[in-house]
Amino acid sequence: MTPRPVAILDRFISIYVPVVITLVLLLFPFYWMAVTSVKPNAELFDVKANPFIVLRPTLEHYRYLFERTLFANWLLNTTVVAALSTAISLVLSVPAGYALARFRFPGGTLLGWGIFVTYLVPQTLLFLPLTQVINWLGLANTIWSLVLTYPTFLVPFGSWLLIGYFRSIPKDLEESALVDGATRLQALVRIALPLALPGILSVGIFSFTLSWNEFIYALVFISDPVNKTVPVGVTSELIRGDVFFWGSLMAGALLGSVPVALIYSFFVEYFVAGLTAGAVKG
Amino acid sequence: MAEKGALAEAPPVAVAKKPARPWDPRLLLEREEVLGYLLMLPALGLLTTFVVYPFLYGIWLSLTDSRIGVPGGFVGLKNFIELTRDSIFQQTFRNTFLYTGVTTVFKLAFGLAVAVLLNNTFPLKRFVRAAVLLPWIVPTVLSALAWLWMFDSTFSVINWMLARFGIKGPVWLGTNPWPMISLMAVNIWRGTPFYAISFLAGMQVINQELYEAAAIDGASRWQMFRHITLPTLRPVIIIVVLLSVILTFSDFQLIYVLTRGGPANSTHLFATLAYQVGLPSGEIGLGAAISLFIFPALCLTVFLTLWYMRRQELD
Numbered sequence: 261m262t263p264r265p266v267a268i269l270d271r272f273i274s275i276y277v278p279v280v281i282t283l284v285l286l287l288f289p290f291y292w293m294a295v296t297s298v299k300p301n302a303e304l305f306d307v308k309a310n311p312f313i314v315l316r317p318t319l320e321h322y323r324y325l326f327e328r329t330l331f332a333n334w335l336l337n338t339t340v341v342a343a344l345s346t347a348i349s350l351v352l353s354v355p356a357g358y359a360l361a362r363f364r365f366p367g368g369t370l371l372g373w374g375i376f377v378t379y380l381v382p383q384t385l386l387f388l389p390l391t392q393v394i395n396w397l398g399l400a401n402t403i404w405s406l407v408l409t410y411p412t413f414l415v416p417f418g419s420w421l422l423i424g425y426f427r428s429i430p431k432d433l434e435e436s437a438l439v440d441g442a443t444r445l446q447a448l449v450r451i452a453l454p455l456a457l458p459g460i461l462s463v464g465i466f467s468f469t470l471s472w473n474e475f476i477y478a479l480v481f482i483s484d485p486v487n488k489t490v491p492v493g494v495t496s497e498l499i500r501g502d503v504f505f506w507g508s509l510m511a512g513a514l515l516g517s518v519p520v521a522l523i524y525s526f527f528v529e530y531f532v533a534g535l536t537a538g539a540v541k542g
Numbered sequence: 543m544a545e546k547g548a549l550a551e552a553p554p555v556a557v558a559k560k561p562a563r564p565w566d567p568r569l570l571l572e573r574e575e576v577l578g579y580l581l582m583l584p585a586l587g588l589l590t591t592f593v594v595y596p597f598l599y600g601i602w603l604s605l606t607d608s609r610i611g612v613p614g615g616f617v618g619l620k621n622f623i624e625l626t627r628d629s630i631f632q633q634t635f636r637n638t639f640l641y642t643g644v645t646t647v648f649k650l651a652f653g654l655a656v657a658v659l660l661n662n663t664f665p666l667k668r669f670v671r672a673a674v675l676l677p678w679i680v681p682t683v684l685s686a687l688a689w690l691w692m693f694d695s696t697f698s699v700i701n702w703m704l705a706r707f708g709i710k711g712p713v714w715l716g717t718n719p720w721p722m723i724s725l726m727a728v729n730i731w732r733g734t735p736f737y738a739i740s741f742l743a744g745m746q747v748i749n750q751e752l753y754e755a756a757a758i759d760g761a762s763r764w765q766m767f768r769h770i771t772l773p774t775l776r777p778v779i780i781i782v783v784l785l786s787v788i789l790t791f792s793d794f795q796l797i798y799v800l801t802r803g804g805p806a807n808s809t810h811l812f813a814t815l816a817y818q819v820g821l822p823s824g825e826i827g828l829g830a831a832i833s834l835f836i837f838p839a840l841c842l843t844v845f846l847t848l849w850y851m852r853r854q855e856l857d
Contacts, residue, residue: 275662279670282656286677286735289688292699296691304697311699352588355581363578371582377844378593380785382792384813385836388820388829389600390592412592415585443568444577473681475795476813480821491683495799506691513684524679528672531679532743 290517297321297511304506321507322515331512333486334493339519341403341489342471345410349467353415354460357422358448362431372423379416383476394481405481406489410471417470418463425459426452462530469520469531490516604831610824621831631832634810637722638835641811642790645729650783652730653737658767660738661745671742678735686799689728690715693800721801721809728796737782744778745771780850788843792836812836 296304298317303309325331359365360372390409391400399405433455434447442450453460478492485497494512498505524531570576604621608614625631660671677685692699693714701711714724748771756766772779794813797803803810803818810818812835820829 275659275664278659279664282659283670283673286674286731289685289692289731290676290680292692293688296688307697311697311702352585356585359578359581363574363581365575365578368578371586373848375585375589376848378589380788380840380844380847381593381597382788382813382836382840384792384794384816385833385840386593386596386600388816388826388833389596389603391821392599392603392826393592393596408588409592411588415588419585444572444574469679475681475683475798476817479798480817491681495683495687504691506694506697509687510691513687516684517680520679520681521676524675525672528668528675531675532739 290514293510293514293517296506297508297514299507301507321505321511324505324508325511325515329497329508329512330485330488330493331490331515334488334490335515337403337487338472338489338491338516341406341410342468344407345414345471346464346467348407349411349414349418350460350464352411353418353422353463354453354456355448356415356419358426358452360419361423361426362434362452375416375419378412379420381413383413383474387476387480390477391480399481401482401484401487403482403487403489406471406474406478409477409481410474414467414470418467421463421466422456422459425456425462429455458530461527465523465527465530469523472520600830600833603827604834606827607825608827610821610826614827617827621828624828625831630807630810631815633808634812634815634832635835637809638791638811640722641726641729641793642787642839645726645733645790646783646787648726648730649733649737649786650779652734653741653782656734656738657741657745658771660742671739675735675739677732678739682732682795683799685732686728686796689724689731690800693724715801716805718805718808721805725796725800725809728800729790729793732796733786733790736786740778740782741775744775748774777850777854781847784843784847784850788840791839 295312295314298319298321299314300316300318300320303315309315356375360368360375394400394405394409399408429452434451437447437451438444473491474489475491478489479496482488482492485493488497490512494509494516498509498512571580605616605618606614607617607620656674660667660674664670691697695713695716698711698714700714704711712720715721752770753766756770761769791811792813793811794817797809797811797814798817801809803814807815812832816829816832818829819832820826823829
């Protein structure tokens with residue numbers, strides 16, 4: 261009965277238009293970063309010009325970023341910190357998750373919930389006393405302060421996700437390995453670990469992104485510009501008093517976002533699995 | 543191993559308990575309770591050093607008049623009493639609840655709407671789904687810088703567009719109540735994708751036959767959403783909202799980049815006020831006291847989450 265054109269129009273209005281509007285609203289700031297980063301200053305600060313158009317695109321802001329600021333150092337610091345804290349977190353959360361998923365021991369359940377609670381503790385609750393702890397340990401102003409503290413929010417998340425993951429793997433394989441004379445550690449390393457690889461990958465990718473994005477610890481533990489991470493370096497060193505170098509600020513913001521965006525785009529599925537791990541557990 | 547035959551029948555732990563030399567480290571490692579604790583130990587050590595200890599130390603700090611580099615003395619609840627009388631703190635208190643409440647309602651509504659929308663089939667769906675999560679993936683301070691530039695008092699692109707329609711836009715981060723509204727808008731922009739993608743993942747496990755059956759019975763789209771989608775999604779919604787509430791309540795980055803709590807300390811949340819008082823001003827005891835106001839919200843969230851999860855497990 262319904263004529264086709266009406267059905268198409270209906271789909272157009274109820275799906276395509278809202279999808280486009282959603283995308284524009286969510287992605288506009290990134291477009292804006294990109295446009296600003298290639299605009300010469302003369303066009304940036306011309307109130308009359310149409311701000312959406314770049315007449316003479318330039319890479320001067322990027323050159324400024326790498327030649328006149330410590331941006332390259334910050335990129336390196338962020339990569340090292342994110343890689344090391346991810347590695348530490350995996351080394352700690354794989355065994356913890358396995359123990360909580362497989363073994364029954366007194367206090368085990370309680371420890372499991374304890375880890376879940378620390379997963380919910382926000383960094384902003386701890387940063388002031390933690391600053392003192394970092395000072396006492398002599399870690400202030402070094403990237404080690406971050407390498408050691410980032411796992412505090414990565415390990416709870418990772419263990420929690422991996423408990424669920426290990427539980428989803430049938431016990432039978434490990435049990436028959438034990439029957440065949442394998443030790444429990446061998447069963448963990450040779451049987452459970454390879455099967456849990458997708459879960460471990462999820463945790464790794466998610467941890468790397470969380471470390472890359474962390475802000476408040478990096479802001480308060482490190483004051484030496486050379487040792488800063490990208491998020492802190494860009495916000496604190498590129499803004500001098502009331503002077504905003506918008507071109508290089510946006511270039512820095514864009515370059516600081518690209519690595520996580522790339523990792524994310526390669527591993528969307530793992531990422532969503534990690535994201536919803538807490539939510540779907542129930 | 544000699545006990546092979548016994549292992550086949552009994553659970554492994556039964557065998558591990560009767561070795562001739564119980565102190566043999568290799569045999570100890572076969573006991574669940576021993577190996578369990580050993581595997582947990584590194585994680586527990588880290589969390590005790592950098593979470594439990596700082597938390598307890600923070601409580602102590604909040605009861606002292608410590609300043610940076612100057613160990614202070616015990617002053618009891620003086621910091622807290624001082625705070626309740628302080629007008630900036632009272633404003634911060636109201637801000638934190640307003641910010642969390644308003645943004646959560648919007649993120650929930652928009653998140654559901656976007657999830658329902660993306661649950662349709664349309665061209666480039668995978669690309670769109672991936673792109674939607676970008677605001678949540680990218681470092682918050684960096685995307686907040688883009689917003690700072692978009693809110694610029696002179697070169698705001700938002701005001702440029704408004705001017706095309708003959709509207710004179712406000713100084714977004716300058717004149718109340720716009721700074722608070724702007725902060726909430728950016729928080730909603732950043733948080734909605736997390737809600738949407740989590741809900742979408744939850745929707746994908748809903749049995750499509752339910753919708754087909756409902757359609758045959760003549761249910762409207764709204765009725766299907768109300769009676770099929772929402773009830774199935776409930777566990778995901780509850781967990782996502784609880785996680786988001788605690789993150790929003792303790793938010794720092796957006797405010798730090800966009801307003802630094804200004805103008806005239808009118809847009810602080812607990813975290814940014816704690817930072818300003820504790821570090822640049824150096825009153826770390828007072829700052830720690832402000833931070834601790836995040837704790838009751840955390841407790842309530844933890845309690846509700848655990849309670850809900852337990853109930854799910856019992857069902």
